[in-house]
Amino acid sequence: MPHAMPLSPAGRPVRLLTACTCALLVAGMAATPAAAADSVSYDFESPSQKLPFMAINGFGRVLVGPAPGGRPGQAARVNIPNDGRSFKSELVIKGLDAGSHRFGFANYLPGDWQERDLDTIVAQWFSTQDDGGGIKPVVALSIHGANWQLKVHWMRGGEIQEAVIPLGAARPGHWNRWTFDITWSSAGRPGSIAVARDGVTVGSHQGANNYHRGEPPHFRIGAYRPSWRPEKGPSKRVGAAEAVLFLDDIAITSTGSPPEVRTAAPGGASPSHSPAPSPSPTPAGWPSASSSLQAGEAPVGGDTSPGATAPEARTDATAPGNAGRIGAVGGAVGASAALAGGAFVLLRRRNATGSPGSAHRRART
Template identity: 75%
Template structure:
């Protein structure tokens, strides 16, 4: 079974969307195709069960892009997950084939580089991050390890978009292993929030680049599957817990770092290990002198004391006893003086 994908407008994304290409009735994303490329649904290769989307760009002198487009995302925090597969006969080229990109449409319609792009370059994966500094586009290239043709890659991108006053972050995992990260500006801070595109795009195959970049190149073919997008902002359906004082960002407006940090050294992804000892001291008993739901310690007559510490209770008690003793002493002296005046 082969199904051609297409649509009249980009699909609008909600807090949680997914595309697994298994159901013929599922409304699929809009396709952005330049030239005679195609995005078709058919049997997944490489021993993967079910269906997947096959993407191709023919080397015909004019085709350079075949992508699925998902719009409607806000400029917050999201996790993007997807699987992709390079065939075993994938041709290594010293040029970028972008397989996923986050693109910020500009208000003036200006066509510029995507803010974030995952590509295969030669025999390796890499991530490019772009931002503006003084009106000029800056770029950071993050290596993500060797490409493995004939292997399904499981990707996850945790992205928080930067703003003009706050830095952003990107964390990348591949097959459950941390592959790279970026901290700092990751956006142009103008126009629409970045939207998501996935498929195949060869910018050096644009017709205006000339035929030299296409010489000796074969048709670009790859497969994509299991696309998921979830909001990871506090209070979202994916992360429903509201922000607590422990996770609230500091007040004020932090300034983005002028030198963003990017890492690409593969290392095991961090996760909570089973059996790990939790932080804090949950076995510590609660104070016995808590009164009702107020959280204040109470005196013996149930009157809340000014101090909630044990020292405050002792101080208040001693002060009361001292005052009573002094009053009794003064009363005895006054009575003795009156008795002396009454004597003949």
């Protein structure tokens, strides 16, 4: 005798509904977090969009306001005042894996940018070490004098190795559109970096590109002047104007799974390179060039890099990386609930159809 099909209180079969609901919950929770963890973007257009963790040493700022240089919409303004204490104002994006990613962003140096033969790092990929020690970023984009350059670091024989790749002349008063395609190396597999500016390839690197220990490299973007760290003394600040630049359209997309890590001695292949590419944003007009945090507005948090004498600010009480994970889980549950509801409607109205609308983002030029 066949088993009887269970009935709902209304006397309808529930097997299909239960099966659909379980399948949709599993599919939603399996797919959503992966996309959220390694694909993030910030266009600074929505007042409700939270900025990433802010790493600020001293009295620098990251504020949102009108984009300069004829660019429509909003952008982030980053500044580091020359006050003898400040040296870093960055947005920090963590939680990325050790695979392959495309990093895209736009930046703008004002027309009165001051050329100096000292690095101003505007984007860096930093690997937190097992012992918490702070060493050179594994990859860093900087402006040195009148030119862009890329520095890549890796470890060999217990010593840090460095490759310096020229990327062409800087153009103050011009929006630069950067693309970095990075595959991180492992102890047994070389990595690669391809750099494009305004759609033209300007540099590349093949071989080891990180230290192969600790956490996967995370992304920092903004302004950082290593020569301005207080422990290095005041001589490098004499005659220097404050650092001011603008950022927009940050987008990170995962393009591959992490490489297989094989058991091997630390180190990597010699590189080859070809030189030639707050809780809520604060809308409003830009403050004056000399503006900084006032009394009672001291940054909170802590800087784990060595030699820091000022606290590192953050704008969200959620630990870095947690917000994305929480949002991913919430999105998965919400989406699954909506899909389960759709399955119930299908049982009652098998002829009902519908398709969600598509959102269109404004094209940026």
